[in-house]
Amino acid sequence: MASTYPSSDGSVVDRSDLVFLCPVDDVVEGEPLAVEVEGCPPLAVYRIGEQYFVTSNVCTHSYSLLTEGYQEGDQIECAVHGGTFDIRTGEATAFPCQEPLVTYPVTVVDGRIGIPTAGIS
Numbered sequence: 143m144a145s146t147y148p149s150s151d152g153s154v155v156d157r158s159d160l161v162f163l164c165p166v167d168d169v170v171e172g173e174p175l176a177v178e179v180e181g182c183p184p185l186a187v188y189r190i191g192e193q194y195f196v197t198s199n200v201c202t203h204s205y206s207l208l209t210e211g212y213q214e215g216d217q218i219e220c221a222v223h224g225g226t227f228d229i230r231t232g233e234a235t236a237f238p239c240q241e242p243l244v245t246y247p248v249t250v251v252d253g254r255i256g257i258p259t260a261g262i263s
């Protein structure tokens with residue numbers, strides 16, 4: 143039985159190498175979802191069209207949860223000072239944010255969103 147799946151970064155991952163965050167049905171476009179999973183930093187899960195993305199949920203400018211901000215297309219705006227990031231790449235796209243967000247490749251398995259355990263820090 144196959145246990146490997148394609149990931150959003152083009153790699154192929156084994157199911158046993160993933161940590162599962164939430165069902166895809168919990169993720170609504172424009173409403174980033176905060177996810178707390180033991181052993182992981184605070185994470186944000188986003189939907190853009192039929193694609194899913196996972197980033198750190200902590201703004202790199204100062205401490206703020208990005209899921210308390212506003213998603214506009216592929217941009218997430220921090221609620222505290224209005225800086226923005228590209229959800230797809232983590233790139234900081236508006237001042238005062240300058241440091242990129244950590245992003246994680248996403249693998250969907252059986253309707254659940256997974257990220258590699260190896261990349262979690």
Ligand code: FES
Binds near residue numbers: 201222223
């Ligand atoms: S804390 Fe996010 S922009 Fe300042």
